Amino acid sequence: MNREGERAVVAPPRGVLVLAAFGVAFVVLPVAGLAIRAPWSDLGSLSSHGARTALGVSLVVTGGAVALALLFGLPAAIVLARGRFRGRALVRGIVLLPIVLPPVVGGIGLLAALGRRGLLGRPLEAIGIRLPFTTGAAILAAAFVATPLFVLAVEGGLRSIDPRLEQAASAMGASRWYVLRRVTLPLLRPQIIAGVVIAAARALGEFGATITFAGNIAGRTQTLPLSVYQTLQSDPGGAILQALLLVAISLAAMIALRGRLLSP
Amino acid sequence: MKRIAVALLLVATACSGSATTGGGPKGEILVFAAASLTESFTAIGSVFERAHPGAHIRFNFGPSDGLAAGITEGGGADVFASASADPMEAVARSPGVLDRALFARNRLVVIVPRDNPAHIGSLSDITRAGLKLAIAAPGVPAGTYTRQMLEKAKLTLHSAPSNEVDDKSVVQKVVLGEVDAGVVYTTDVSPSVSSAVTIIVIPDVVNVLASYPIAVVAGSKNVSLARSFVAYVLDGGRAILRAAGFLSPT
Numbered sequence: 001m002n003r004e005g006e007r008a009v010v011a012p013p014r015g016v017l018v019l020a021a022f023g024v025a026f027v028v029l030p031v032a033g034l035a036i037r038a039p040w041s042d043l044g045s046l047s048s049h050g051a052r053t054a055l056g057v058s059l060v061v062t063g064g065a066v067a068l069a070l071l072f073g074l075p076a077a078i079v080l081a082r083g084r085f086r087g088r089a090l091v092r093g094i095v096l097l098p099i100v101l102p103p104v105v106g107g108i109g110l111l112a113a114l115g116r117r118g119l120l121g122r123p124l125e126a127i128g129i130r131l132p133f134t135t136g137a138a139i140l141a142a143a144f145v146a147t148p149l150f151v152l153a154v155e156g157g158l159r160s161i162d163p164r165l166e167q168a169a170s171a172m173g174a175s176r177w178y179v180l181r182r183v184t185l186p187l188l189r190p191q192i193i194a195g196v197v198i199a200a201a202r203a204l205g206e207f208g209a210t211i212t213f214a215g216n217i218a219g220r221t222q223t224l225p226l227s228v229y230q231t232l233q234s235d236p237g238g239a240i241l242q243a244l245l246l247v248a249i250s251l252a253a254m255i256a257l258r259g260r261l262l263s264p
Numbered sequence: 265m266k267r268i269a270v271a272l273l274l275v276a277t278a279c280s281g282s283a284t285t286g287g288g289p290k291g292e293i294l295v296f297a298a299a300s301l302t303e304s305f306t307a308i309g310s311v312f313e314r315a316h317p318g319a320h321i322r323f324n325f326g327p328s329d330g331l332a333a334g335i336t337e338g339g340g341a342d343v344f345a346s347a348s349a350d351p352m353e354a355v356a357r358s359p360g361v362l363d364r365a366l367f368a369r370n371r372l373v374v375i376v377p378r379d380n381p382a383h384i385g386s387l388s389d390i391t392r393a394g395l396k397l398a399i400a401a402p403g404v405p406a407g408t409y410t411r412q413m414l415e416k417a418k419l420t421l422h423s424a425p426s427n428e429v430d431d432k433s434v435v436q437k438v439v440l441g442e443v444d445a446g447v448v449y450t451t452d453v454s455p456s457v458s459s460a461v462t463i464i465v466i467p468d469v470v471n472v473l474a475s476y477p478i479a480v481v482a483g484s485k486n487v488s489l490a491r492s493f494v495a496y497v498l499d500g501g502r503a504i505l506r507a508a509g510f511l512s513p514t
Contacts, residue, residue, distance in 0.1 A: 116339035116359070125339075132338025133294065133324065215324040215334060217294065230325070233432040234303070234456045236439060 034244055039237035046241050053219050054227035055245070057135070058204060061223055064139035065203035066196055069150040073199075074192070077151045078180075081158035096148045106144050107212025114140070114213075137214035138221040142203035149202050150195040157191025158184070194257055201253045205246065289489035290318035293342035296331040297323055298405065298476070299430040300347055300370065300449050304508040308501040312493060315500075319489055327404045327430040335359070335481060342484040343493055345476060348405035352477045360482030363494050366513040368505050370449040370474040372406075372413050374464040375438050382444035387466050390445050393422040398437040398446040401427035406434070409472045410447045417470035435461075449474065451509040475513070 012020075045051065080092050098106055114131045115121045124131065131137045161184065169179045185192075207225045214221035216230060224246050232239035297305045302325045309321040324331065324341070332351035335341045336358050344361070346352045347370070355361055376384050382395055390397060400407035407427065414421070426443065428434045434446040435453070439460045453463055478497055480490040497505075502512070 111334070111337040115337040117337060130340055132334070133340040211326070212330075212334075213338070215296075215340075216326055217322050217324045220322060221324075230302070233299075233436050234454060236436070 031247055034240055034247065037237075038240045038244055042237055043241065045235075045238045046245060048238075050218065050227060050231070051224075051238070051242055051245075054222050054224045054242070057138070057219065057222055058224040060135065061138045061142050061206075061210075062200050062203045064135075065142035065146050065206075066150075066200050068139065068143040069147040069199045069203075070192075070196065073147045073150040073195070074154060076147075077154035077158060078184075080151065081155045095151055098145050099148045099152070103141075103145055103206065103208030103210075104212050107141060107209035110137070110141060110144060110209065110213040132213060133215040133217060133221065135214075135220050138210050138223065141209035141213045142206045144209055145206050146199040146203040150199040153195035153198060154188060154191050157188050161187050197253050197257050201250050204249060288316050288319070289486065289492050290316075291486045291489055292320040292322060293484070293486050293489050293493060294322045294324060294340055295343040295345065295493065296335060296341040296481075297325055297343075297345040298328045298331070298347035299325050299432045300406070300451055301325070301345055301476070302432065303454050304451070304501075304505050304510065305345065305497075307504050307508075308497060311500070311504070312496050315496075316489075316492070319492075321493060327400075329354075329403055329405070330429075339483065341481045342486060342490040343478065344481050345478040345497070346405070347474055347476055348408065349475065349477060350408075351405070352479065355481060356479070361479035362482060362487070363491055364477055364479035365494070365498055366475050367478045367498050367501070368476040368510040368513055370451055370476065370510055371471055372409060372447055372466050372474075373450050373453065374445055374447055374466060375435070375453060375461040376445045376464065377438055377441040377443075378460055378462055379441075380462060381441075384445050384464065386464060387417060387470070388419060390447075391419050391422055395423040395445065396443040397421065397423055397425035398428050398434045398443040399425045400431050400434055400447075401429060404430055405474060406431035406447075406449060409474050413447070413466065413470060413472045416472065417466075454508070473511070476510075 076095055080088065080095065111118065111132060113119045113121070114124065114137075116125060116130075116132070121131070131140070165187070166179050166183055169183045170176075174182070204223075205225055206223070207229070210221065210223060211226060211229075216222050216226045218227075222230070224242060228239050228242045228246070231242060295305065295309070302323075305323060305325075309323060312321060313319055324334075326334075328346040328348060328351040331341075331344065332346065332354045335344060335355050339359065344352065344355050345367070346355075352361070352364065356364070374384070374387055374390060376382070382389075382392075384390060384395075399410045402408065402411060426437070428437065431448045431452050434448050435457055437443045438446040438448075439457050445464075450463075453461060478494055480487060480494055484490045506512070
């Protein structure tokens with residue numbers, strides 16, 4: 001976003017550069033390993049029915065999860081950044097919990113809440129809705145892990161907006177909705193985009209909560225990561241190619257983001 | 265896959281005569297099946313679909329105990345095929361089962377990577393210290409059977425094994441050469457991995473036979489199709505299961 005960092009800076013000391021090289025290698029090596037092991041001559045297997053189906057499920061699940069993150073995560077971020085109420089630190093901690101929670105635990109939690117014997121599962125079942133092991137469940141699992149990252153990105157953006165801009169609009173008679181729509185949200189645009197990309201990347205890679213809450217059902221809940229896992233058991237080469245497809249999509253997303261995550 | 269494909273063709277042609285009548289159950293069911301059934305049930309499912317136009321079978325493959333917990337907590341399964349009795353017992357308690365029957369048995373083997381880096385030649389060799397071993401975790405049927413087998417053979421492992429989530433993950437570690445040996449089911453050594461591993465037979469006197477029960481899950485929204493699929497596994501599916509290396513249930 002801001003290009004200040006590219007102007008007159010003091011170069012980091014050599015020692016930092018050496019350690020940085022190790023840091024980069026740490027991430028590059030496994031990806032390079034995949035690329036070297038990949039049976040490139042079998043690249044056509046990526047267009048196999050199974051891989052295409054899994055990619056399709058992944059796109060639906062990721063899209064659904066991002067939609068949920070926008071619908072509920074954006075208001076949550078606004079309330080967390082702007083609201084003044086007791087227990088805000090606690091609410092914030094709970095909202096961000098999935099970032100540090102093992103995803104399998106999230107999956108068990110979703111089953112306990114929305115399963116057949118769950119908190120909300122019972123009333124849902126009474127009106128004929130059964131969520132576990134459906135595509136909807138896979139979307140919820142992905143939204144569960146992705147929404148906090150979206151909230152974090154947007155909340156950071158909100159804190160950096162000069163409150164005087166909103167105050168000025170308000171003082172000139174703008175309603176709260178008007179201030180939100182015409183002042184706050186336009187200023188937030190870069191962080192919302194960054195939040196969407198990072199949430200999408202996380203949703204795309206989701207595994208643990210999905211397999212626990214939504215299962216591993218081809219054409220319904222078997223996303224690309226689950227397909228990689230199942231394919232690895234019978235066809236390691238094919239699994240590596242699918243894994244590289246995931247790497248390529250995520251890398252494209254991260255490059256598209258550039259420095260946006262860091263900018264204030 | 266070749267053996268299964270041949271069996272699949274045979275069964276398909278045998279069924280095609282009766283399939284044209286068009287009656288029979290339709291709709292979709294979800295079958296939760298043990299990871300060790302991945303190849304054979306996928307094959308049985310496609311033959312069944314061909315013989316029953318309008319019927320769709322979806323599968324959810326995973327460790328039997330995890331699947332059982334999913335059925336009890338989450339529901340949604342129409343048929344459950346387990347690699348041992350305990351997970352089926354759990355599902356029978358809640359939400360309950362119908363048409364329960366044993367449909368196959370399986371036998372354990374030791375597998376080592378093709379180049380056999382640790383020079384393992386018999387079952388007792390896996391007890392050596394300093395080996396890298398992979399076995400299924402306790403509680404997973406394959407893991408429970410493996411431990412029963414070791415006890416029966418009066419063997420104690422002197423290297424701590426890696427406890428994998430299911431038998432298929434053990435195969436994976438051996439195929440990739442990441443461990444020196446693993447204990448899996450005979451049927452896990454499918455044609456697609458057989459070129460990467462060497463099988464070391466476990467003598468019958470110490471081997472443990474895994475029994476696979478199948479049942480319709482109570483509360484299924486399509487009991488007639490679920491029943492018809494279970495009946496098919498017990499009848500037409502046998503040829504496919506045998507071709508994959510499973511033993512008959514009795």
